[in-house]
Amino acid sequence: MSSLVLSAPGKVLLAGGYLVLDPAYSGVVVSTSSRFYTVITPGINNRIVVRSPQFINATWSYSWSISSPSSVVVSQVESPEASKNKFVHLALQKTLSLALEARGPAELERALGAGLDITIVGDNDFYSQQDQLKSRNLPVSLASLAEIPPFSPTGVELADVAKTGLGSSAALITSLVTALLVQAGLIAPDQLASASARRLAHNVAQFVHCLAQGKVGSGFDVSAAAFGSQFYTRFSPAVLQPLMDDSSGSQSLLSVLAPENQAWDLTVTPFTLPPRTRLLLADIHAGSNTPLLVSKVLKWRAENSAVAHSVWTALDQCNTSLGQTLARLTELYDRDEYAYVETVRWAAGLQPRQWLANPNMPQAQSTCLEVFYEAHLLTEQIRSKMREMGKLSGVEIEPEKQTQLLDASVSMAGVIGGGVPGAGGFDAVWLLVCEPPEDTPGLPPLPRIERLWQGFAGVAPLLAQESKAQGVTLERLDDVPGLAAVVNAEARV
Numbered sequence: 001m002s003s004l005v006l007s008a009p010g011k012v013l014l015a016g017g018y019l020v021l022d023p024a025y026s027g028v029v030v031s032t033s034s035r036f037y038t039v040i041t042p043g044i045n046n047r048i049v050v051r052s053p054q055f056i057n058a059t060w061s062y063s064w065s066i067s068s069p070s071s072v073v074v075s076q077v078e079s080p081e082a083s084k085n086k087f088v089h090l091a092l093q094k095t096l097s098l099a100l101e102a103r104g105p106a107e108l109e110r111a112l113g114a115g116l117d118i119t120i121v122g123d124n125d126f127y128s129q130q131d132q133l134k135s136r137n138l139p140v141s142l143a144s145l146a147e148i149p150p151f152s153p154t155g156v157e158l159a160d161v162a163k164t165g166l167g168s169s170a171a172l173i174t175s176l177v178t179a180l181l182v183q184a185g186l187i188a189p190d191q192l193a194s195a196s197a198r199r200l201a202h203n204v205a206q207f208v209h210c211l212a213q214g215k216v217g218s219g220f221d222v223s224a225a226a227f228g229s230q231f232y233t234r235f236s237p238a239v240l241q242p243l244m245d246d247s248s249g250s251q252s253l254l255s256v257l258a259p260e261n262q263a264w265d266l267t268v269t270p271f272t273l274p275p276r277t278r279l280l281l282a283d284i285h286a287g288s289n290t291p292l293l294v295s296k297v298l299k300w301r302a303e304n305s306a307v308a309h310s311v312w313t314a315l316d317q318c319n320t321s322l323g324q325t326l327a328r329l330t331e332l333y334d335r336d337e338y339a340y341v342e343t344v345r346w347a348a349g350l351q352p353r354q355w356l357a358n359p360n361m362p363q364a365q366s367t368c369l370e371v372f373y374e375a376h377l378l379t380e381q382i383r384s385k386m387r388e389m390g391k392l393s394g395v396e397i398e399p400e401k402q403t404q405l406l407d408a409s410v411s412m413a414g415v416i417g418g419g420v421p422g423a424g425g426f427d428a429v430w431l432l433v434c435e436p437p438e439d440t441p442g443l444p445p446l447p448r449i450e451r452l453w454q455g456f457a458g459v460a461p462l463l464a465q466e467s468k469a470q471g472v473t474l475e476r477l478d479d480v481p482g483l484a485a486v487v488n489a490e491a492r493v
């Protein structure tokens with residue numbers, strides 16, 4: 001059976017939380033190796049059946065009707081036990097409407113055939129696996145997480161799952177919308193990497209995500225899902241306003257969502273973490289209510305504009321410098337790989353405050369070390385400013401428990417820095433850790449940090465690293481471990 005598979009990564013906003021809502025400021029976003037996958041296979045009975053096999057009561061069945069020449073209506077097929085999924089329903093409705101507008105009814109009928117079967121799954125990291133580890137009697141470690149089968153069932157309904165904050169809805173929508181755009185012939189599979197295909201996928205996903213959330217956020221999560229790790233400056237919400245206000249669905253989607261539309265004024269500057277460093281996330285088995293945190297912080301900002309302006313300005317300087325410093329490390333690697341790798345070996349065995357202590361360090365290495373140390377200082381300054389923002393606005397941006405976890409973690413040998421990502425609160429926290437070559441003497445930082453975290457109740461690492469692939473990607477079913485098994489198990493039900 002032919003299958004079309006699209007994946008999109010999750011995200012970690014290392015720096016720029018709250019600020020990135022304002023187009024005057026940027027964020028540093030890392031896309032994660034943890035991804036959402038959408039698999040489309042031919043269906044039957046003129047139905048689009050969408051299944052999320054990791055959840056209980058998560059199959060949604062839709063019919064469609066095309067009234068010539070310009071309207072398609074996607075309706076959920078009612079059944080007493082059917083739950084609703086606004087995100088999935090809107091992705092279908094809006095992407096098929098766009099396909100009808102762009103390619104006409106005959107092409108849309110062809111794309112839908114006798115129906116579509118769609119399976120959606122997310123890597124285990126999007127959901128806390130701590131209960132799984134407990135029930136399997138496994139110690140809390142990266143090795144144990146790797147033993148949990150891919151796309152493991154959560155045992156609960158979608159509304160009740162403990163999320164880790166990696167942006168499940170943005171990754172889900174981006175993979176689903178892009179898969180539908182490919183299925184409908186708006187994106188040729190071999191063109192997906194092109195700038196215009198990616199922009200189309202981004203624009204449609206951004207619109208659907210905003211509509212499903214009922215508001216236009218900064219959109220950094222959808223941008224990371226579409227384009228990969230980046231420095232992100234938001235688009236003006238005005239570009240989407242006509243579509244957000246169009247309750248009758250009569251507005252042209254194509255004129256707003258087309259990649260050529262210059263009103264999409266976001267800035268995406270591709271970025272990667274420095275070589276021989278690793279992103280490491282700590283799930284704290286909780287998850288944040290981002291909209292609530294955002295509304296409180298923005299209310300405080302509006303009521304205290306002078307103080308807020310000085311906090312925002314100071315934070316922005318640190319955030320921008322952190323982005324530049326990380327990019328500079330990659331440049332230093334490109335310029336002198338040997339000196340860079342020797343620096344990582346040295347830094348991996350010492351706490352940051354000891355890094356600059358050797359007066360006999362060769363010049364090229366001490367230059368590298370100074371930049372690593374600068375990155376460390378900046379992450380600490382950002383944490384301190386974020387705590388100040390939280391204190392002033394009465395919001396737990398870096399709650400006391402995370403402060404303890406991060407303080408202990410960032411004083412470990414080989415840890416460059418860390419922080420609370422995005423809106424902060426109880427989402428998984430991040431660290432950037434040195435990864436020295438294997439022949440480096442001594443225990444590397446990663447297992448030492450795992451051991452440290454085992455002393456913190458309710459804390460577990462996640463497998464996620466930085467995504468090697470840039471943004472939304474066409475996959476082969478058999479190349480993704482465990483994916484064919486979940487899709488085929490579903491098909492047998």
Ligand SMILES: Nc1ncnc2c1ncn2[C@@H]1O[C@H](COP(=O)(O)OP(=O)(O)OP(=O)(O)O)[C@@H](O)[C@H]1O
Binds near residue numbers: 290
């Ligand atoms: N596996 C899935 N299958 C189908 N729909 C999903 C899935 N995961 C998420 N969703 C959709 O996304 C919605 C959750 O979106 P919400 O904005 O609350 O999460 P989020 O902020 O992206 O979460 P997080 O950043 O913590 O991962 C769900 O109600 C559902 O509609």
Ligand SMILES: C[C@@](O)(CCOP(=O)(O)O)CC(=O)O
Binds near residue numbers: 165
């Ligand atoms: C607070 C905010 O800037 C970041 C939220 O990030 P996260 O979903 O908590 O990772 C909100 C936004 O950018 O839409």
